[in-house]
Amino acid sequence: MRDIIIMISSTIGVLFIFSTSLAMLRKPDVYLRISVTSKASTLGVGLILLATAIFFNEYSVTTRVIAVILFVFLTVPIGSHMLARAAYFTKTPIWGGTKIDDLAGQYDPETHELHSENRNSSIKPEKTDKAS
Amino acid sequence: MSLQEYFHFIIIPILGLSVILVFIRFVKGPSLADRVIALDMLILISICIIAVYSIMFNQSTFLDIAMLFALIAFLSTTAYAFYLEKRERK
Numbered sequence: 001m002r003d004i005i006i007m008i009s010s011t012i013g014v015l016f017i018f019s020t021s022l023a024m025l026r027k028p029d030v031y032l033r034i035s036v037t038s039k040a041s042t043l044g045v046g047l048i049l050l051a052t053a054i055f056f057n058e059y060s061v062t063t064r065v066i067a068v069i070l071f072v073f074l075t076v077p078i079g080s081h082m083l084a085r086a087a088y089f090t091k092t093p094i095w096g097g098t099k100i101d102d103l104a105g106q107y108d109p110e111t112h113e114l115h116s117e118n119r120n121s122s123i124k125p126e127k128t129d130k131a132s
Numbered sequence: 133m134s135l136q137e138y139f140h141f142i143i144i145p146i147l148g149l150s151v152i153l154v155f156i157r158f159v160k161g162p163s164l165a166d167r168v169i170a171l172d173m174l175i176l177i178s179i180c181i182i183a184v185y186s187i188m189f190n191q192s193t194f195l196d197i198a199m200l201f202a203l204i205a206f207l208s209t210t211a212y213a214f215y216l217e218k219r220e221r222k
Contacts, residue, residue: 021150079209087165
């Protein structure tokens with residue numbers, strides 16, 4: 001019974017990891033890739049580590065697994081948000097099929113502050129072709 | 133099919149395939165942010181591989197290295213983002 005639970009949990013986690021890495025190759029844009037990685041891969045890592053905790057069934061292993069899961073769940077969204085912000089400042093091109101870009105022209109290029117009113121005068125990444 | 137055989141023949145090949153897919157993006161990636169996020173993803177997959185190996189060989193000490201890798205992944209992503217922004221500001 002415990003083996004079946006471990007198999008199911010690790011299989012779902014591995015499928016999440018595989019779909020994330022497939023999306024890394026297929027998505028047309030940096031921002032879409034960062035979004036996919038920060039969402040799906042945390043769930044995959046959490047499920048595989050949960051399988052490890054069920055397999056060993058000890059207090060020492062379970063505390064380590066909970067520490068890793070908490071750390072990954074806290075830090076991956078922060079890191080990917082920082083990276084997306086840096087990519088926006090370096091004017092990485094946006095995918096041509098993007099409909100709405102709320103940040104366009106709202107960041108101050110000198111002080112890197114975000115304005116809430118309609119400014120539309122500063123950093124604005126270019127759009128690439130829809131095909132690539 | 134025992135647990136060890138299942139992990140050996142199904143889980144590890146899928147993880148290896150996803151490492152190859154992410155590595156293609158790491159080599160190809162047009163911008164620097166692409167390469168940084170691919171590196172972050174590689175470290176996350178390696179955490180999974182370490183967890184699977186610790187089940188296969190019944191050794192719980194491997195998980196310490198997984199904890200260390202989670203730390204290094206956050207540190208490297210944050211440092212790269214910081215210096216990417218800094219380089220633009222100059």
